[in-house]
Amino acid sequence: MSECRETDEDIQIEMDDNGLQTPRCETRWSQQLSGLPPKLLQRLMPFQLEGVEFALSKNGRCMIADEMGLGKTVQAIAVACAYRKEWPLLVVVPSSLKYPWIEELERWIPELQPGDINLVENKSHTMGISSSKVTVLGYGLLTTDARPLVEALNRQRFAVVVVDESHYLKSRNAARTKILAPLIQSTKRAILLTGTPALGRPEEDGTPLSSSFTPLDIKLTNWDELPEAFSRRRENRIQVQRFVQDWSGLAAMKQKLLQRSGRLFHSPTLGLQQLAAAQRPHSSTRRYLGKDDVAEASLSKAQQEGGSVRLVTKEAFFTKRKSLASEKPPAPESAVSESCETMEDQPPSESGFLQAVDSDGVPLCLSCQQHCSTTGGAWDTRFCSHKCQDEFQLRSSQTYMRSRVLETEKGVCQQCGLQAHELFLKVRDAPPDRRKEMLESTWLAQMSLKQLNVMIRAPVEGDFWQVDHIRPVYSGGGQCSLENLQTLCPVCHKARTAQQAKERSQEKKSVAASKVASDISRFFFRK
Structure with missing residues (x-):
């Protein structure tokens, strides 16, 4: 029987597989951990659980510096979730990781609805910051001309901040460092993530650096910034040159798609081919997805599922928002459910979308027709994820597409x-x-x-x-x-x-x- 120290741990009795009572050690942070979603808690491996407990022992102010692939993201989400009663939460990430982060948040914190997460798309997109539980922001927007965005971030007074790839802040003179550093210092909980921290030049002492290498950021001339193995060995140098030449030959849109995928790939060209093969085949001779198209798809799916359709309405989210002074109060939400037979002969409403509902009353995503969450109002349960919402808006709105x-x-x-x-x-x-x-x-x-x-x-x-x-x-x-x-x-x-x-x-x-x-x-x- 192992002993339990009484300083940071309590002794509890539990039944083993043979029905015998055996003591186990429970740390003082177990109560916080027990409040995590069961799926998230089960996902944490022992070393990741140790990382989460370390962060909790530091009152949510720490750096998680595991090597790439060891699950820093899920650890950070677990820590942030442990303090979710204190939210709002700000997540700052490289632009290429905005959507993967949103998907991970929705995956491990089921209580989050698509409407709870605000993705800041540009420097003037500040309307949703004050009303969202979670704000996701890319480093690329933190520039000297982003004053309205910075002011909106400061007004929100985030209680929890997660900064992914925090070695992006290594330069004290960079605009993003000057903007984020005060915000991180003033927040109650701050979780910084990075690959392998190391010290660089003396003037960078005390700031996180990464000795790992990100192929997407390589130039053919800055070999001194690469690990020694790449610059010293000729064969490695040739491989890097080929990769960068292949990458540089891609259009910006192709590069963006590869970055957003979050995949590891040896060749950008082959990576694009893999993405194309994984996508659903699509062909349409209509420029945009209209409400008639959505209604037709919803009615067809409802008939297949033996369910019904409902009309969801709210203030149009495709149009540009007016200033608060001139903005009219939003139309009230409605979720009118009718049988397929009664709705088939009715034209879709000009102010809403017909959405399929299965036989158990679970709404089906307007984009992919998969099950949505059942918590929240009708307008908040139109999509199963941010990814589907983004795809839907892209296919149906010229303004959003631009x-x-x-x-x-x-x-x-x-x-x-x-x-x-x-x-x-x-x-x-x-x-x-x-x-x-x-x-x-x-x-x-x-x-x-x-x-x-x-x-x-x-x-x-x-x-x-x-x-x-x-x-x-x-x-x-x-x-x-x-x-x-x-x-x-x-x-x-x-x-x-x-x-x-x-x-x-x-x-x-x-x-x-x-x-x-x-x-x-x-x-x-x-x-």
Whole structure:
């Protein structure tokens, strides 16, 4: 029988497999751990449980520095969950890990609904911070011009903060460090995650660094920043060069897809092929997903499940929000459930979506038709995850689609490389008498005088860059995901549209010719 120290542990009696009573040691943090969701508590391995207990022993202010692959994320989620009564929670991560983090939070903390987690998409997207339990934020938004975002973060007074890849804060002069450091210092609980902390230059003493290597961030010239094994051994150096060259040859959208996947891969090209193979086949000649499409899919699924459909309504979430001063109070939620037979002949409401409900009354996701959570109002149970909500909005809203493409490609034309969005901001903010000169010195100078005059008089974002379908809508590329979208300036967009029109014309001529062509094979004979 093992002894239990009485300082930090209590003795409890439990039954073993043979029905005998045996003592076991229970730490003083067991009560906090017992409050974790059962699925999360069972998932923690002994060394991870030890890490969580260590964090609790430090009152939730610690650094978890396990090596990559040992489960730092799940440990941080467990610690944050132990203090969930103190939330709101802020999670700061590299931009490529925003969605994987949201999925992990939803997976291990089932009580979180999609509406409880606010993903900050851009620097002006601050409306949801004050009303959400969890805010997820990418490092890329923490810049010197993000004052409204920083003010919103400070006003929220987060009680718990998780900072993933905290070695991003190694430079004391970086904007993200200056923004995050005071916030971390003032919060009650702060969990920092990093790979292998090490000390760098003397001026960086005391800040977390990572000696691990992230291929996505490598340049071909900064070999001194890599582990010695990569810079010393010629064969490793060649492998890294090949990887970076392959990566650099990908469009920004492809890079973003690989980063968001969270997968490990030896070749970016092969990684994209694996992602494509894992995706559901999709083809549509309609540009956007409409309410009629959603209603049709919901009715069909409800009939298959022997269930019903319901109408969920609320203030439209696709439209840009007005200022608080002019914003009207939101329409009340409703969840009207009707049988499939009674709803089939009724057109979908202009202000809501028809959602399938199975025979047990469980709502089915508007995007993937899988089961949603049953807790929360009708509007909060439209989707089974943030991933499905993002996919749905991407396929159904032009405004949301443009914002996501801008986030990924920064408004850079993928054909000519023009910094189109940056040019728009400069022209918009310039005095009217200077706009003409600015446009005439760019690639856009070849546009018609009528178009240029419009851009000079009243510059709008849509005149400077377009979102284009790589696989055209008429070929089945409509209602697509990000991988089929690209940024084009108006000049390149016009050229591509003309080329597609030519291809469609030739295709129609070929189809028409095939219908009237004679079969001359009957005139052939064997000798």
